[in-house]
Amino acid sequence: MVEVERNLRMVAGDGETSYAKNSRLQEKAMLEVKPMLAKAITEVCMALISGPTSTMVIADLGCSSGPNAVLFVASVVRVVEEHCKSLLGCHEPLELLFFLNDLPKNDFNNLFRSLEQIKNMVDIHHPCNYGGETIVTPPYYVAGLPGSFYTRLFPCHSVHFFHSSYCLMWLSQLPEELDIKSTTHLNEGNIYITRTTAPSVVKMYQQQFQKDLSLFLKLRSEELSPGGQMLLTLLGRKNRDALHGNLNHVYGLLGQAMQSLVAEGIVDKEKLYSFNLPIYGPSIDEVATIVRQSGLFNIGHIQLFESNWDPYDDSEGDHVVDSIQSGVNVARSLRAVMEPLFASHFGEQILDELFKRYACNVAKHLEKEKTKYSVIVMLLNSKG
Amino acid sequence: MVEVERNLRMVAGDGETSYAKNSRLQEKAMLEVKPMLAKAITEVCMALISGPTSTMVIADLGCSSGPNAVLFVASVVRVVEEHCKSLLGCHEPLELLFFLNDLPKNDFNNLFRSLEQIKNMVDIHHPCNYGGETIVTPPYYVAGLPGSFYTRLFPCHSVHFFHSSYCLMWLSQLPEELDIKSTTHLNEGNIYITRTTAPSVVKMYQQQFQKDLSLFLKLRSEELSPGGQMLLTLLGRKNRDALHGNLNHVYGLLGQAMQSLVAEGIVDKEKLYSFNLPIYGPSIDEVATIVRQSGLFNIGHIQLFESNWDPYDDSEGDHVVDSIQSGVNVARSLRAVMEPLFASHFGEQILDELFKRYACNVAKHLEKEKTKYSVIVMLLNSKG
Numbered sequence: 001m002v003e004v005e006r007n008l009r010m011v012a013g014d015g016e017t018s019y020a021k022n023s024r025l026q027e028k029a030m031l032e033v034k035p036m037l038a039k040a041i042t043e044v045c046m047a048l049i050s051g052p053t054s055t056m057v058i059a060d061l062g063c064s065s066g067p068n069a070v071l072f073v074a075s076v077v078r079v080v081e082e083h084c085k086s087l088l089g090c091h092e093p094l095e096l097l098f099f100l101n102d103l104p105k106n107d108f109n110n111l112f113r114s115l116e117q118i119k120n121m122v123d124i125h126h127p128c129n130y131g132g133e134t135i136v137t138p139p140y141y142v143a144g145l146p147g148s149f150y151t152r153l154f155p156c157h158s159v160h161f162f163h164s165s166y167c168l169m170w171l172s173q174l175p176e177e178l179d180i181k182s183t184t185h186l187n188e189g190n191i192y193i194t195r196t197t198a199p200s201v202v203k204m205y206q207q208q209f210q211k212d213l214s215l216f217l218k219l220r221s222e223e224l225s226p227g228g229q230m231l232l233t234l235l236g237r238k239n240r241d242a243l244h245g246n247l248n249h250v251y252g253l254l255g256q257a258m259q260s261l262v263a264e265g266i267v268d269k270e271k272l273y274s275f276n277l278p279i280y281g282p283s284i285d286e287v288a289t290i291v292r293q294s295g296l297f298n299i300g301h302i303q304l305f306e307s308n309w310d311p312y313d314d315s316e317g318d319h320v321v322d323s324i325q326s327g328v329n330v331a332r333s334l335r336a337v338m339e340p341l342f343a344s345h346f347g348e349q350i351l352d353e354l355f356k357r358y359a360c361n362v363a364k365h366l367e368k369e370k371t372k373y374s375v376i377v378m379l380l381n382s383k384g
Numbered sequence: 385m386v387e388v389e390r391n392l393r394m395v396a397g398d399g400e401t402s403y404a405k406n407s408r409l410q411e412k413a414m415l416e417v418k419p420m421l422a423k424a425i426t427e428v429c430m431a432l433i434s435g436p437t438s439t440m441v442i443a444d445l446g447c448s449s450g451p452n453a454v455l456f457v458a459s460v461v462r463v464v465e466e467h468c469k470s471l472l473g474c475h476e477p478l479e480l481l482f483f484l485n486d487l488p489k490n491d492f493n494n495l496f497r498s499l500e501q502i503k504n505m506v507d508i509h510h511p512c513n514y515g516g517e518t519i520v521t522p523p524y525y526v527a528g529l530p531g532s533f534y535t536r537l538f539p540c541h542s543v544h545f546f547h548s549s550y551c552l553m554w555l556s557q558l559p560e561e562l563d564i565k566s567t568t569h570l571n572e573g574n575i576y577i578t579r580t581t582a583p584s585v586v587k588m589y590q591q592q593f594q595k596d597l598s599l600f601l602k603l604r605s606e607e608l609s610p611g612g613q614m615l616l617t618l619l620g621r622k623n624r625d626a627l628h629g630n631l632n633h634v635y636g637l638l639g640q641a642m643q644s645l646v647a648e649g650i651v652d653k654e655k656l657y658s659f660n661l662p663i664y665g666p667s668i669d670e671v672a673t674i675v676r677q678s679g680l681f682n683i684g685h686i687q688l689f690e691s692n693w694d695p696y697d698d699s700e701g702d703h704v705v706d707s708i709q710s711g712v713n714v715a716r717s718l719r720a721v722m723e724p725l726f727a728s729h730f731g732e733q734i735l736d737e738l739f740k741r742y743a744c745n746v747a748k749h750l751e752k753e754k755t756k757y758s759v760i761v762m763l764l765n766s767k768g
Binding site: 097107 | 438439481496497499530536539540542
């Protein structure tokens with residue numbers, strides 16, 4: 001059984017295999033959506049001016065402990081500094097209260113110790129005197145909030161802006177039937193949907209995603225204040241057909257690495273057959289349908305963009321320059337995310353070998369085809 | 385130089401020498417002030433009913449990572465459950481938002497993992513059906529907030545109740561002159577005020593405390609919402625004369641243990657002479673004067689109570705039953721608080737020997753005299 005809340009967390013600390021040192025993929029997505037973030041924060045600022053409060057409450061859901069959480073806070077502070085100053089003219093100075101949320105086993109200690117960097121990031125980008133006019137950094141306060149975003153996290157109508165990046169493809173749990181019947185080999189030793197996955201299993205994944213995203217929307221709509229907004233970025237797929245999703249390759253090759261360990265007797269077959277990833281990469285249509293069916297939010301914007309598997313490959317074309325190195329980079333980036341989940345089920349001793357084989361599989365695959373991640377980003381406005 | 389923000393933290397984790405396992409002294413103080421807590425929270429509830437908000441924001445300043453932070457949250461939840469329900473009759477249900485604050489190096493990971501216990505504590509004390517009437521636990525949310533309480537931590541007027549227990553005797557820094565001139569042996573190898581401390585050094589400590597508490601009051605008055613309250617518990621002294629404070633014995637005997645290590649060449653003399661504790665135990669008069677001079681708060685209540693050195697000695701009399709065991713208990717309880725500070729200045733290798741000698745010194749002292757801690761508790765109401 002895969003216990004998500006207990007075993008899902010990014011690799012802690014700031015060592016070589018840590019998430020903090022291996023989260024460039026997630027950073028690139030944040031840079032991609034930065035203009036949307038700026039637009040949304042500016043709109044929320046404007047909505048606040050007409051209200052009685054002078055504190056903007058901002059929550060990052062699934063923040064992890066890496067530099068991206070710090071980057072998010074610094075980005076919002078800078079937007080308020082730049083774009084909202086003129087709007088606020090004679091209004092009381094705006095204060096920002098951030099909540100950085102993740103599951104209780106996240107490395108909050110490392111996160112809190114890195115918050116000092118926010119100051120430097122804000123200062124570096126904005127000299128005090130800006131075009132002859134003095135820029136005043138809005139006072140900001142940063143708290144950590146442990147808990148699953150599939151539960152209520154905040155008092156009613158207390159948050160003005162929700163942000164979540166690279167998290168909502170994580171399910172609250174494995175589809176129940178798949179979890180209970182995992183010993184009956186419903187997914188044939190695969191760890192995620194692949195081309196050999198039965199349609200009934202695909203449906204289980206889809207229904208769990210629908211249930212989870214609907215719950216997420218309901219909870220956030222209770223917590224969001226009127227006029228509030230949400231910017232959500234998650235891994236998805238380009239193709240309508242879930243059997244041909246973009247994540248199939250990523251986890252398919254990891255599944256093959258696991259299967260080779262089973263074939264050599266290093267991992268018990270039953271262990272592999274009772275393991276499925278609690279993750280689902282939806283299509284843009286699936287996501288939009290769930291949002292519309294909830295009736296709780298207007299979709300201000302929704303789009304899909306692509307991101308190279310190798311976080312350090314910033315090229316645009318369809319050619320992979322160094323597939324061996326890219327294989328290693330992809331493996332590192334995935335290990336920083338998946339390690340605790342795999343370690344709790346298969347034991348720590350297999351990890352080095354598993355991700356070494358995975359790196360080879362990825363390299364071989366990239367030689368044939370430069371596959372990419374598909375990332376869905378959407379901006380939702382509260383209907384309330 | 386003693387860098388408070390970098391080196392002051394309770395011992396992390398939940399091992400044998402951790403603060404979590406050695407904080408019964410602090411727990412006893414919380415039980416002592418529980419009736420005052422209940423009274424204050426009830427009053428804050430009443431004040432909230434007439435306002436526009438239905439969320440009570442509560443902050444525990446200097447929460448550390450032990451069970452006491454959890455005990456505090458559970459206590460407040462129960463008070464609201466018991467006392468405030470009748471007051472809230474037709475009002476919107478009250479929600480509680482807690483901020484647990486400590487310095488960034490506090491073990492927040494351990495704290496967050498222990499929050500699950502709150503639920504059990506609330507449930508154990510209150511069956512669902514209470515005198516024929518169903519008791520509904522108010523929804524509560526718990527965040528961690530890293531930072532020094534000698535800086536601004538919250539937006540203006542955003543907190544309804546501040547709590548701080550066993551923290552405000554810690555200074556923001558050593559008195560500057562004492563820190564800079566520490567190599568000139570201003571305090572003669574003592575680590576705190578003792579009978580041989582020069583009056584000029586005593587004055588430095590007093591002025592630093594005055595400066596720090598005044599700053600604390602100013603900052604909190606900016607953050608406290610109208611009608612808000614603060615319950616502050618800190619170590620102090622019974623005697624008016626700072627040379628005869630209750631903490632002199634506690635740290636005097638620790639200083640003697642250090643001096644014996646110097647005498648045997650285990651610790652360098654200069655190391656000891658450049659070390660003073662950034663702590664001060666004030667008299668009730670000193671505290672009351674600073675609060676009155678600030679002009680920011682009314683003193684709703686102020687009192688001093690005593691607590692046996694040995695956290696596990698619950699006896700009332702003046703006799704110590706087992707001074708050897710009490711010595712060990714006192715040493716453990718102090719080590720859980722002081723270890724990181726001593727380790728950063730003297731190195732970890734001396735700790736076992738230091739606290740062994742300290743335990744002996746305490747045992748010998750307790751044979752002659754059952755000395756006690758003096759604890760000051762006060763309830764402050766915002767004047768604003």
